[in-house]
Amino acid sequence: MDKIVIEGGFPLNGEIAISGAKNSAIKLMAVCLLTDQPIKLTNMPRLRDTRSMAGLLEHLGVQVDAGEGDEMLLNAETLSSTTAPYDLVRKMRASFNVLGPLIARNGSAKVSLPGGCAIGARPVDLHLKAMESFGVKIKLEEGYVIAAANGGLKGAEITFPFISVGATEHALLTAVLAKGETVLNNAAREPEIIDLANCLNAMGAKIFGAGRSQITITGVSKLSGVNHAVVPDRIEAGTYALAAATAGGSVRLTNIRSDHLGSLWPLIAQAGAKVSLDETTVLIERGGGRLKAVDMETQAYPGFPTDLQAQFMAMMCLADGTSIIRENIFENRFMHCPELSRMGADIDVRGREAIVRGVKELKGAPVMATDLRASASLIAAGLAASGETHVGRVYHLDRGFERIEVKLGNCGARIRREKE
Structure with missing residues (x-):
């Protein structure tokens, strides 16, 4: 098992190209089940999760060619199975979204209940x-x-009782081949929903209103193949932006959709870093002086993403003053707090709120990643801490960040991967 070792206390300076969005790529891979024609995805991230999804699709009979670089070819001309076994589905919750496409394609399916990060119950009731x-x-x-x-x-x-990205995506994947009209009320509005709808529409689907709370789908009898570029990963972009603000320095992010993080940039600026942006690049700059405490609460898009809560907290651990961070999406997403506390952070968790009293310095320590985004928060804390930080169980990290040690290393971070 690998670990990440960081010698902290050095600012980040350089440029980081953002990869395609993990949360979009996995659902786009499932699209291949809806057609017997080839699918070509570009700007694909190379991650543990995309490899897991590829393994599941291959089990179902899909020809998958990941090749080199950021392209992936998928061909589901014929399927050899409609059963998605536990050993493959347990690795990643999003793989459960093959259920609807398999039913649309073959009329039936047998799919294991999913696994994934332990950050809350996240039941599949809405999907079913x-x-x-x-x-x-x-x-x-x-x-x-x-x-x-x-x-x-x-x-x-279908009216969702609460906003669910996964259930909205799953319903979209199913409705495109259903007879008649489908209306999704209280639908999720995330950019990844729009990306999925754009891909399906390019294949011949009739989806209207993606990105709004009501989506209308008129079913079609057949979908064609497509070439589609995965939308840039707003969570990866936000993670590196927060890391730069936490550690200090000057980092330019490229291949980004800055409008997808409208809730983040003002908070980074309030904390004391300079944010300069255009449509496809963002520059984060922070020199000397302490950060300032800023309150934050997670919300469904376009609010602050729950997937950036842990990274934001790492920044607030070094801020001057007290910040209150409220988690409104998942009920168990403060598992990084004890690990940050091992590094000297002062955090008091009370239900869905974490009260963070900023300290002047974090100190390197051995810490353990508990989930994907928590992993990134420990990396950011380690970059800003004095001494050496060892982040264990980084298989979580590899699920959603492509070559994070390389990208940060190119900006001057003293970071390396080792065997535990």
């Missing part, structure tokens, strides 16, 4: 209720969802 709205019969047996739509999928009006 959406499937039932399309006329799918669902049975749960021995940890598997056994689903069939013998009469074919039928359009439906």
Whole structure:
């Protein structure tokens, strides 16, 4: 097992190119199940999660050519199986989203209940209720969802009781081949939803309103192949922006959609770093002097992303004053707090709120990554801390960040990967 070793206390200076979005790429890979024609995805990140999804698709009979660079070719001309086994689905929650496309393609499917990061219950109830709205019969047996739509999928009006990115994406993937019209109410509005809809529309789907709270889908009988570029990863961009503000220095982020992080840039500026941006680049600069405490709460898009909460907290650990960070999305997403405290942070967790009293210095320590985004917060803290930090269990990190030690190393970070 690998670990990341960081010698902290050195500012970051340089340029970082942002990869394609993990949270979009995985769902875009599932699109191949909806057509017998080839799919070409570009700006694809090379991650543990995309490899896991590729392994699942190959099990189903999809020809996957990841090749070199940022391209991936997917061809599901024929499928050899409609069963997604536990050993493959447990590695990543998003792989559960093959259920709807398999039903749309073959009329039935058997998919294991998912795994993934332990940051909350994140039940699949909304997914299954959406499937039932399309006329799918669902049975749960021995940890598997056994689903069939013998009469074919039928359009439906679905109102989500709360906003769910995964359920919205899953319903989109299913509705495009359903007969008639589907209306999704209280739909998620994330850029990754728009990216998925854009790809499906380019294949011949009829999706209207993606990026709004109501989405309308008119089902079609067939989808064609497509060449599609994955949207830049706003969470990776925000992570590096926060790392630069935390450690200090001057970092330019390229291949970015700056408008996708409208809730982040004002908070970084309030904390004392300079933010200069245009449509595709962002420059983060911070010289001497302490950061300033800023309160923050996570919200569904376009609010502050829950996937940047831990990284924001790492920055606030060194701020002058007290900040209150409220987590409104997941009920168990403060597991990084004890690890940051090992480095000298002063954090008091009270339910869904964390009270962070900034300290003048963090000190390097051995810490353990508890989930994907927590991993990144420990990296950022280690960059700013004095001494050496060892971040263990970085397989979490590899799920969502492409060559993080290389990208940071190119900006002057003293960071390396070692075997534990």
